[in-house]
Amino acid sequence: MSHAWAAGSTRQWRRLRRAVLDRDRWICQLCHKPIDPTRRNPDPMSAQVHHVQGKAYGDDPAHLQAAHRLCNQKAGDPTRAPDPAPRPMTRW
């Protein structure tokens, strides 16, 4: 799995992530319930930043919103390519 979007400055990303969470007042923008800042990854209710338009749009805060890890996972990434159609098995 590619994480090219996170490459470069992790420090900058952490700062951006924090800014997005503060802007959204630690309210999950997907289920509209508060996010507990003391919870940590991989806790499903820990804070994550959701890429509204998909990660391909980059890290513009306008396209980012606070979300629970679980909610973010459910939402997925809209820019992610759909799974390829299953290929017929080659019979020998």
Ligand SMILES: [Zn+2]
């Ligand atoms: Zn949520």
